[in-house]
Amino acid sequence: MTAPDDWEPHGGEPRGLAGARPDAGSAAGRPRPLLTVEHLTMRFGGLVAVSDVSFTARDREITAIIGPNGAGKTTVFNCMTGFYAPTTGRLALDTGRDVFLLERLEAYKIARHARVARTFQNIRLFAGMSVLENLIVAQHNKLMKASGFSVFGLLGLPIYRRAERAAVELARYWLERMQLTEAADWQAGNLPYGAQRRLEIARAMCSDPVLLCLDEPAAGLNPRESAELSELLCFIRDSHQIGVLLIEHDMSVVMGISDHVVVLDHGCKIAEGPPEVIKRTPAVIRAYLGEEEPDDALAVAGGDP
Amino acid sequence: MTTSSLASTASIRRPPRGGTTGGGLGGAVATALADGVIAAAVAFLFTLPLVGLRTEIAIGGLAINTRFVEVAVAVALVFLGRFGLSLSAAGYPVPVLAAALAVAGASLAIDFPTAPLQLIAVAGGLIVAMIAGWTAYTGRSTLSRAERQKRMDAIGAKVQVWTIWLAPIAITFAVLLPFLPFADRRFLDIAILILTYIMLGWGLNIIVGLAGLLDLGFVAFYAVGAYSYALMAYHFDLSFWACLPLAGLFAALAGLLLGFPVLRLRGDYFAIVTLGFGEIIRVILLNWYQFTGGPDGIAGIPRPSFFGLAEFIRRPRGDDVAFHQMFGLDYSSLHRMIFLYYLILALALIVNFFTVRIRRLPIGRAWEALREDDIACASLGINRTNIKLAAFSISAMWGGFAGAFFATRQGFISPESFTFIESAIILSVVVLGGMGSQLGVVVAAFVVIGLPEWFRELEQYRMLAFGAGMVLIMLWRPRGLLSHREPTITLARRRFGRAAAATSGEAT
Ligand SMILES: Nc1ncnc2c1ncn2[C@@H]1O[C@H](COP(=O)(O)OP(=O)(O)OP(=O)(O)O)[C@@H](O)[C@H]1O
Ligand SMILES: [Mg+2]
Numbered sequence: 001m002t003a004p005d006d007w008e009p010h011g012g013e014p015r016g017l018a019g020a021r022p023d024a025g026s027a028a029g030r031p032r033p034l035l036t037v038e039h040l041t042m043r044f045g046g047l048v049a050v051s052d053v054s055f056t057a058r059d060r061e062i063t064a065i066i067g068p069n070g071a072g073k074t075t076v077f078n079c080m081t082g083f084y085a086p087t088t089g090r091l092a093l094d095t096g097r098d099v100f101l102l103e104r105l106e107a108y109k110i111a112r113h114a115r116v117a118r119t120f121q122n123i124r125l126f127a128g129m130s131v132l133e134n135l136i137v138a139q140h141n142k143l144m145k146a147s148g149f150s151v152f153g154l155l156g157l158p159i160y161r162r163a164e165r166a167a168v169e170l171a172r173y174w175l176e177r178m179q180l181t182e183a184a185d186w187q188a189g190n191l192p193y194g195a196q197r198r199l200e201i202a203r204a205m206c207s208d209p210v211l212l213c214l215d216e217p218a219a220g221l222n223p224r225e226s227a228e229l230s231e232l233l234c235f236i237r238d239s240h241q242i243g244v245l246l247i248e249h250d251m252s253v254v255m256g257i258s259d260h261v262v263v264l265d266h267g268c269k270i271a272e273g274p275p276e277v278i279k280r281t282p283a284v285i286r287a288y289l290g291e292e293e294p295d296d297a298l299a300v301a302g303g304d305p
Numbered sequence: 306m307t308t309s310s311l312a313s314t315a316s317i318r319r320p321p322r323g324g325t326t327g328g329g330l331g332g333a334v335a336t337a338l339a340d341g342v343i344a345a346a347v348a349f350l351f352t353l354p355l356v357g358l359r360t361e362i363a364i365g366g367l368a369i370n371t372r373f374v375e376v377a378v379a380v381a382l383v384f385l386g387r388f389g390l391s392l393s394a395a396g397y398p399v400p401v402l403a404a405a406l407a408v409a410g411a412s413l414a415i416d417f418p419t420a421p422l423q424l425i426a427v428a429g430g431l432i433v434a435m436i437a438g439w440t441a442y443t444g445r446s447t448l449s450r451a452e453r454q455k456r457m458d459a460i461g462a463k464v465q466v467w468t469i470w471l472a473p474i475a476i477t478f479a480v481l482l483p484f485l486p487f488a489d490r491r492f493l494d495i496a497i498l499i500l501t502y503i504m505l506g507w508g509l510n511i512i513v514g515l516a517g518l519l520d521l522g523f524v525a526f527y528a529v530g531a532y533s534y535a536l537m538a539y540h541f542d543l544s545f546w547a548c549l550p551l552a553g554l555f556a557a558l559a560g561l562l563l564g565f566p567v568l569r570l571r572g573d574y575f576a577i578v579t580l581g582f583g584e585i586i587r588v589i590l591l592n593w594y595q596f597t598g599g600p601d602g603i604a605g606i607p608r609p610s611f612f613g614l615a616e617f618i619r620r621p622r623g624d625d626v627a628f629h630q631m632f633g634l635d636y637s638s639l640h641r642m643i644f645l646y647y648l649i650l651a652l653a654l655i656v657n658f659f660t661v662r663i664r665r666l667p668i669g670r671a672w673e674a675l676r677e678d679d680i681a682c683a684s685l686g687i688n689r690t691n692i693k694l695a696a697f698s699i700s701a702m703w704g705g706f707a708g709a710f711f712a713t714r715q716g717f718i719s720p721e722s723f724t725f726i727e728s729a730i731i732l733s734v735v736v737l738g739g740m741g742s743q744l745g746v747v748v749a750a751f752v753v754i755g756l757p758e759w760f761r762e763l764e765q766y767r768m769l770a771f772g773a774g775m776v777l778i779m780l781w782r783p784r785g786l787l788s789h790r791e792p793t794i795t796l797a798r799r800r801f802g803r804a805a806a807a808t809s810g811e812a813t
Contacts, residue, residue, distance in 0.1 A: 081684060112686030120684075126677035129670075130792035136667075137674040138685050143667035150668050154659075160666075164794075172796065184796035207685050 030259075033094065034059040034211055034243040035080070040089030042075050042267075049075040051267040053089075057211070057260070059096075062237055062244040064254045064275075067264035068287060073247045074121055076264070077213055080245075081118050082107030095210050112141055117209035119200040121216050121247075127189030131180055131199055134188050135171035136164075138206035143167055174202040177232075194225045198232075205236065211243045212236065218250040226250055230257045255279060263287065333395035341388035348383035352376045374418050382426055389433045398441035405434035457781075461739070461789035468744055475747070479650055483643040493642050495758050497649055497714065501707060502754045504653035506734035506746035507660060508703030513732065514741035515660075515669065516696040517676025518568075519576040522583025523731055525563070526556040526701035528590060528723035530708025535603040535718055536596075545609040545713050549706065556705020559586075560698035568693045571679075583728055590720040602719025608641060609648065609713050617641035645714055652710060656703050657743055665793045672696050673741070673793075730754070737778055739785030748786055 035057040042050040050072040057063040065073050078084040080091055080102055091102040093114045100114040110116050126134050136143070146152070146163030175181045178198040183191060188199060197217055204212055214233075218226045230253050237244050248254045254261065254275065261278040263271040265287040271278055278284055357376040360367045385408065393401040409430025417423035464471070482488055482496060509523045533552040537543045543551075567578050590597045597603070610616050615628045617640055628640055663669040671692045674682050679689055712718050734753050738745025752774070778786070 083680070083683075107683040108686050108688050111684055112688075118684050120681070124678045124681040124684075126674045126681065128677050128790060129673055130795070132794060132796050133670060133673075133792055136794060137670050137682075137687075140667050140671050140674075140685060140687050144671075147666050147668075150663065150666050154662055154666065168794070168796070175796070181796070185792055203685070 031059040031061060032096075033057070035245070036090075036092045036094070037076070037080075038090045038092075040076065040079060040091065041087045042072070042079055042084060042089075043087045048267050050079070050086075050264075053262075053264065053267075053269045055262045055269065055272055057243055057245050059210075059243045060237060060241050061259040062233060062246055062257050063260045063262065064246045064248060064258040065262045065264060066248065066251075066254055066278075070266075071264040072267040073264055074215055075267075077118060077215055077245075077247065079103065080110075081116060081213065082110045093211065111207060115208065115210045116213060117204035117207045117211070118213040119197075119204055119215055119217060121219070123196050123200055125188040125196055125200060125203070127187070129188060130185050131175070131188050131191065132168070132171055132184045134199060134203050135174060135206045136167055138203045139167045139170065139208075142208075170206055171202075174205055177235075178202045193220050194222075197221065197229075201232070205240070209242060211245060213245040213247075215247045216249060217246070218248055218253050221250075223252075226253055229253060233257055330397070333392060333397060337388050337391035337395060340391040341384040344387035345380050345384035349376070349380045352379045372418075375422060378418060378422050379425070382422070382429060386429050386433055390436060393433075393437040393440050398437040402434050402437040402441060405430045405437060409434065458789060461787045464744065464787055465742075465789045465791050471744070476654070480647075483646055490639065490642065493639070493646055495755065497642075497646050498758060499750050499754050500646070500649040500653050501711060501714075502731065502734055503747055503750045504649065504656055504707045504710075505704060505731045506738065506750055507653065507656040507743065508700050508707065509731050509735050510741065510743070510746055511660060511663075511672070511703070512696045512700040513735050515664065515672040515676065516693060517672075517740075518693065518696070519572075519732075520579045520697075520700070521576050521725075521728055521732065522563075522579035522581070522586075523700070523704055524723045524725070524728040525583045525586040526560060526704030527708040527711065527727070527731075528586055528720075529556045529559045529701075530705030531712040531718050531722070532590065532597060532603075532708075533705065534709040534712045535606045538607050539603060539605075545607060545709070546612065549709050552709035553702045553705040556708065557698040557702035559705075560701025561694060564694045564697040568690055568697065580725070580728075583725060587720050587723050590723070598719075600719060600721075602717060602721070604717045606712050606716050606718065608716060609644070611644065617644065645710075649710055649714075652706055656706075660743060668692065668695060670793060733775060737775070737785055739788035741790060742785065742787045745785055745787035 033056045037056070038054050040050055040053045041048065053072075053076065055063075065076065067073055075084065079086040079089070082102065082105055086103050089103065093100045093102055093116060095115065100110070102110055102114060102116070105114065111118075126137060129137070143160075143163055144150075147160045148157075152160045172181070172184075175184055178195075178201070180191075180195060180199060180202065183195065188196065191199060197220070201212075201214065201217060204214075217233075218229050221229060233244055233246065233253075234257055236242065246254070246258065255278075258275050261271075261273065261275050262269060263278060263281075263284050270283045270287060271281045273281070353376055356379060357372055359370045359372060361370050362368075389401045389405055409427050412423055412426035412430060415423075417426065483493060488496075505523070505527065509520065512518050512520050512523075530552040533555040534545065534548040537548045537551065538545070563579075563582050567575060567582070570578055591599055593599070608617065611628045611631070615626050615631045617628050620627070627636070628634075628644075634640070660669075664673070671682065671687050674685075674687070675689060675692060682689055682692075711722070715722075730753060734746055734749045736749075737753060738747070738749035
């Protein structure tokens, strides 16, 4: 495992990766890199789930990771968010103020300090709690501080009540954005599937991330819901000015909204580039459809996996 | 207990019948008779060796005593119970209701060979009457599992809403209780015992019900609290009021120490290790003779004073005033009892108000989130170890307070009082009540502690009944009696009436 003590309290100085911070804004006028993955390898015993993958996800861009089933996409997410300790490789997150080496941090520190939020392929809501509570729990650290680690809260001081009201307002904002206001007081587990997906994204956003990682958010959605999802992700990127990392099989979503696409197959990166280029890359089409190469292969591959 | 459990065994084998059967009364009686005979045969097979034969120590070895009368009565009762249930299910609930009530009433008057049989007859009669009454009322003999679950949920939800009124009424009643005419010594004793378990249940509810960690060694902290007080009083001559906070503190510290290594474990492993810790503490208490007195325990633990102002004694030493002199009353040994009662009531209510409040704070919500999904918790930046440690040590602290109270109430403690069965009973109070439900703990404490204590005359049988009750609840209500959960915060101002609308609509 990684050394948990590597993280130090907040300060102005970049840490860990001192000096290696890339300058903001590259030549092409695109936003600065937010997440830089270098030579990431993850082995499970003899199985190499991810092998020497490098890519960059930029701030205020949607970066898609695609690939057939078992390509290692979710494993990349798990390495990034601290649930797996990568075998080798470096994952650097540059928030503009600080640089965090994610492979050295515990999962909760990645969420708390590096502010990487994620959703899960098999939805993980707090099913027995209400929708609103799910969104309030996401603001735990902020509220914990305001409640004086429960002391002020137990005493019922106004400082905590103010903070809680603010948290509810943030939750209300996302509930409205996700069309969940009506269901705010329901048990999260009783929501229809599509609403659960939206709630999970809302919960991730309530934790105030700089990078939002979504693991197949369109899985199980109907075409109308998928279109709404695309619109939502663009809204998050443009209005909240954060980076989005997206694992998705639904090509209508990926090709419609991504700024950059990374293609994995059998744990290796086989292509990377803007969606128009990826659509026509022979290696990608082969990975998805075998050897045949019909014209608009990836558009057809949409709902397939 | 025999009646109902065997009756339900027999009913499993036959498909449930609707309200109307082709055969009319004759047919119904015939099938009910057949049912009854089968159930009686099964009962006979079980009771013959278990009840009919009994080994007793006689001069020169063991002798076998036969008790065939008891067997006959038990078999007859099973037959009657099953017969009644079948007849009621076949569409004749009203006569069954009347007959069952008559049997229950008659059983009270008749002399039975043993008290347990009489209890079974009365309780069985009442149960059959209840079921028949329910059948007559709804017009249906059986409810599907899902339907029953839904109804119980609805009741749970209603009770939760009523809590707003129930709680003040119950507290007022509890405060007035010692002055009610029937509150004699024995009554108060049981009330104190129940309140102790309510407090322990509420304490354990934090870690088991809210944080969702199965702690099988809770009694360890109860023991730490009790021994902290006893030893401090013995060695340093400290008063109860000085020791009470210290006992809680020591228990919380013990919780922290045990928690550090244990909390990395999950699920079953966590449960097993806490079980081990509970036993370790007991074994230490048992074997560290010089410090804890080992199996002899510690006697002569000082009783609590009236907030350090006056003692509950007949003749105070020197210039001191005794409680009864202070208030110009006649001396009565009941005064201390009543004081102890109020003490534990206050302690229990403090735990309750603490839990109710902390559930609405970030840490309380994080506990519940942890129970729901701890991976998602980590992905939201929640430090699981700290949160669990907080739950563990706060639970332990309340256990410690209860332990100090136990020590001062008993005046004597020994490792005997802190065995695993104690953990199991506290846990069953929490689980039966419905994980996380404060009111559920109260109800379950009455069922688990109050009823067996009331029927103490029945000796070993009460443990049997206790086991049967647990099995029944696990079958009928696996999530506990009152497992309904109200959100800790709502967007809408008032929720009453919204709940119904909420279940019908769909979110978009
Ligand atoms: N914890 C683990 N232990 C062992 N093998 C694992 C583990 N997690 C993932 N794998 C393996 O790693 C490979 C990649 O899995 P991963 O879940 O990353 O695929 P994926 O690209 O997300 O696929 P999908 O599209 O089906 O979600 C699979 O062969 C999987 O069996
Ligand atoms: Mg996956």
